[in-house]
Amino acid sequence: MSYSEKSHSKEITTAVTGAWLESHDPGERKFIKIGFLLLESGETLPDITIAYQTWGTLNAKKDNAILINHAMTGWSDVTGWWPNMVGPGLPFDTDKYFIVCPNVIGGCQGSTGPSSIAPDGKRYGSRFPVVTVRDMAAAELLFTDAIGIKKYRLAVGPSLGGMRSLEWAIQYPDRVGAICTIGSSAVATGDQIGGFSVQIRAIKSDPNFNNGDYYEQERGPIEGLGIARRIAHLTYRTESEMDVRFGRQMQGDDTGRYAVESYLDHQADKLAKRFDANTYIALTSAMASHDVGRDRGGVVAALESIKIPAVVVSIDTDRLFPPRLQVEVAELVPKAEPLITISSDFGHDGFLVESESVGEAIRQALSII
Numbered sequence: 001m002s003y004s005e006k007s008h009s010k011e012i013t014t015a016v017t018g019a020w021l022e023s024h025d026p027g028e029r030k031f032i033k034i035g036f037l038l039l040e041s042g043e044t045l046p047d048i049t050i051a052y053q054t055w056g057t058l059n060a061k062k063d064n065a066i067l068i069n070h071a072m073t074g075w076s077d078v079t080g081w082w083p084n085m086v087g088p089g090l091p092f093d094t095d096k097y098f099i100v101c102p103n104v105i106g107g108c109q110g111s112t113g114p115s116s117i118a119p120d121g122k123r124y125g126s127r128f129p130v131v132t133v134r135d136m137a138a139a140e141l142l143f144t145d146a147i148g149i150k151k152y153r154l155a156v157g158p159s160l161g162g163m164r165s166l167e168w169a170i171q172y173p174d175r176v177g178a179i180c181t182i183g184s185s186a187v188a189t190g191d192q193i194g195g196f197s198v199q200i201r202a203i204k205s206d207p208n209f210n211n212g213d214y215y216e217q218e219r220g221p222i223e224g225l226g227i228a229r230r231i232a233h234l235t236y237r238t239e240s241e242m243d244v245r246f247g248r249q250m251q252g253d254d255t256g257r258y259a260v261e262s263y264l265d266h267q268a269d270k271l272a273k274r275f276d277a278n279t280y281i282a283l284t285s286a287m288a289s290h291d292v293g294r295d296r297g298g299v300v301a302a303l304e305s306i307k308i309p310a311v312v313v314s315i316d317t318d319r320l321f322p323p324r325l326q327v328e329v330a331e332l333v334p335k336a337e338p339l340i341t342i343s344s345d346f347g348h349d350g351f352l353v354e355s356e357s358v359g360e361a362i363r364q365a366l367s368i369i
Contacts, residue, residue, distance in 0.1 A: 012215060014272065014273050015218065015219050015220065015222065016214060016215060016217060016218070016219060016220035016222075017108070017115055017214075017215065017220050017275075017276045017277065018108070018271070018272050018273045018274045018275045018276060019108035019109070019113075019115035019275070019276040019279065020051075020108065020109045020110050021115070022117070026051075026110070027077070028053050028077065029051045029052070029053060029076060029077075029109075029110050030051070030052055030053065030054070031049055031050070031051055031052075031110060032049070032050055032052070032143065032146050032147065033047065033048070033049055033050075033146070034048050034049075034050055034139065034142040034143050034145075034146050035047070035048065035142065036048065037105070037135065037138055037139055037142065039129055039130070039131060039132070039135045040132045040134055040135055041129060041130050041132075043129040043130075045105065045112065045129055045131070045135075046119055047112075047119055048105060048111075048112045048139060048142075049110070049111060049112050049116070050102045050103065050105075050110075050111045050112075050139065050143045050146075051076055051102070051103045051107075051109060051110025051111045052076050052100060052101060052102040052103065052143065052147075053076040053077055053078070053100075053101055054098065054099060054100050054101075055078075055079075055086050055087070055092070055094045055098075055099040056093075056094035056095070056096070056097050056098045056099050057094075057098055058098040058149070059098070062148070062149060062150060063151065063153065064096065064097050064098050064153060065097070065098045065099075065100055065149045065151075065152050065153060066092060066097050066098070066099050066100065066152060066153055066154045066155075066156065066366075067100055067101075067140070067144070067152045067154070067155040067156070067165075067168070067176070068082075068092070068099060068100065068101040068156055068157065068161070069101075069140070069155060069156065069157030069160075069161030069162070069164040069165050070101060070103070070104070070157065070160075070161050071157070071158050071159040071160050071161050071351075072159060072160045072283045072284070072287065073271060073275060073280075074161070075103050075107065075109035075110075075274075076101045076102060076103045076109060076110065077101075078092075078099070078101045081352070082352065082355075083352075083355060084355040084359070085355060085358070085359060085362070086099055090359070091358070091359035091360075091362035091363055092362065097153070097366075100147070100149070100152075102140055102143050104136045104139070104140075104160075104164075104283070105131055105135065105136055105139045106128070106131045106136070106279060106282040106283055106286065107279055107283070108275060108276035108278075108279040109274075113128065113276070113278070113279050113282065114128040114212065114276065114278030114279055114282060115215065115276045115278065115279065123215045124278075125211075125212045125213040125214070125215060125278065126211045126212035126213050126278075128212075128278065128282065130282075130285065131282060131286055132286050132289050132290075133160070133163045133164055133167055133286050133287070133289070133290045134167055134171070135286075136164055136167075136286065137164050137167035137168055137171060137172070138171075140164065140168075141171075141172055141175065144175065150175070151174070151175050151176065151177065152168075152175065152176045152177065153176075153177045153178070153366065153369050154176070154177060154178050154179065154180060154365055154366055154369065155168045155169070155176045155178075155179045155180075156179065156180040156181075156182070156362065156365065157180075157181065157182070157184070158181075158182040158183050158184065158351040158352075159182075159183055159184055159320075159321065159348070159351070160184075160283065160286070160287055161182075161184070162181030162182055162183065162184020162185070163181075163184055163185070163287065163290050165179040165180065165181050165184075166179065166181060166184070166186060166292055166306075166329070167292065169306045169308055169310065169333075170292060170296070170302055170305060170306060173306070173307050173308050176308065177308065177309075177369040178308055178309040178310065178311070178365060178368060178369050179308065179309075179310050179311070179365075180310070180311040180312075180313065180361065180362060180365040181310070181311075181312050181313065181326070181329065182313040182315075182351045182358065182361070183313065183314070183315050183318050183320075183321045183326070183348055183350070183351050184321060184325075184326070184329075185290070185321055185325035185326070185328075185329070186291075186292045186293070186299050186302070186303055186325070186328060186329050186332075187290060187291045187292060187293060187299050188287060188288050188289070188290045188291065189325070192287070192288070192320065192321075193288045195231065195232075195235060195320075196284045196285070196287060196288045197288070198231060199227075199228035199231050199232055199280070199284060200228070200280075200281050200284055200285065202224045202225075202227040202228045202231065203221050203224035203225055203227075203228050203277050203280060203281055204221075204224070204281075205224060206221035206222075206223050206224030206225075206277075208220055208221045208222070208223075208224075209221040209224060209277065212277075212278050212281075214277075220277060221277045222272050222277070224277065225268070225271065225272055225275070225277040225280055226265075226268030226269070226271075226272060227268070228280060228284075229267055229268045229271045229272075229280075230264040230265075230267065230268050233264060233267045234264075235319060235320040235347075235348065236320060236347060236348045236349045237346060237347045237348075237349055238317045238319065238345060238346065238347040239319075240317075240345065241345055241346060241347070242260055245260075245263075246258070246259045246260035246263060247259075299328075299332075300332055303328075303329060303332035303333050304332055304333075304334060306333045306334065306335070307334070307335070308335060309335045309336070309337065309368050309369070310329070310330075310333045310335060310336040310337070311336070311337050311340065311361060311364055311365035311368070312326050312329045312330040312333070312336055312337070312339050312340065313326070313339075313340045313341075313342060313351075313358065313361045314326035314327070314339055314340065314341045314342065315341075315342050315344050315347065315348065315350040315351065315354075316341055316342065316343050316344065317343075317344055317345065317346070317347045317350065318347050318348045318350065319347055319348070320347070320348040321348060323341065326339060327339060337364070337365075337368065340361045340364070342354050342357045342358065342361070343357075344357075
């Protein structure tokens with residue numbers, strides 16, 4: 001796969017952005033145009049492209065489709081970020097189901113986002129409009145219409161994906177049979193918003209950020225993105241894991257770093273090769289604004305209005321989305337199953353690591369439809 005693109009006689013490399021760009025190998029991605037979308041802000045996002053991937057076969061009745069809503073730094077290739085979940089005999093059983101995963105608007109892996117080329121031929125950059133979780137779900141509905149699916153058996157997602165699944169249940173209950181949320185919530189908390197704001201500040205403070213218009217530069221805000229990722233990653237894992245795994249160990253090289261510093265540096269470097277700083281801001285801001293109760297009479301009223309079944313999954317050590325947030329959803333959604341709590345040493349990232357337990361929850365969600 002190529003990691004650079006010539007655009008306007010300027011080569012864009014991973015020193016600028018890790019976004020998928022138009023000359024890159026599409027891999028297994030498919031692309032579809034869904035038209036325009038009127039956003040919550042009142043702005044219009046025109047000529048939207050959605051990148052997506054599918055597994056399995058849509059049956060003759062078109063009633064075996066499952067929508068997977070990826071997490072913030074996920075993308076349409078579910079098998080690339082959620083191991084042991086999609087395939088024959090696995091929780092998302094491709095012998096039975098047609099699995100669909102679109103990349104969100106605002107993303108950087110093929111769907112229209114800040115690094116995409118706008119109708120005027122230039123990359124959006126700072127001109128990309130603010131998008132919300134509701135906007136993302138609305139775009140997913142247009143995408144669903146475009147690929148000819150009338151109703152999903154299940155909409156499932158971890159983290160930001162769970163937020164979108166909740167929006168599907170509230171806004172489009174006739175288009176989905178049930179939802180499953182994993183390590184997610186009905187509303188962003190003050191603690192989350194605070195953490196998100198520091199991560200965004202780190203990116204915007206990078207001298208190479210240039211108000212988001214960095215695609216024609218030699219370097220983008222990679223250092224700021226890396227700092228944001230390091231902060232975020234600590235919230236994805238647990239205090240006990242960091243202490244047991246690394247403690248006060250030194251890395252043992254000539255950098256003088258602690259081992260935990262080296263680990264966080266590695267996480268930052270990995271993300272920079274496949275992600276875009278503007279997208280990080282766009283999606284983090286969307287999570288910060290998440291509130292199912294906005295203009296719906298409050299969170300309680302919004303959750304109580306959900307008429308379809310829900311399976312809510314909590315991770316007992318999740319410090320980014322603490323269990324009380326899932327308890328709220330499970331207690332207020334009328335047709336919610338009893339809360340499923342997964343025990344994990346890995347915090348929020350338990351949804352990635354505890355594939356057996358998460359898989360059982362997925363199977364349970366599919367069994368209630």
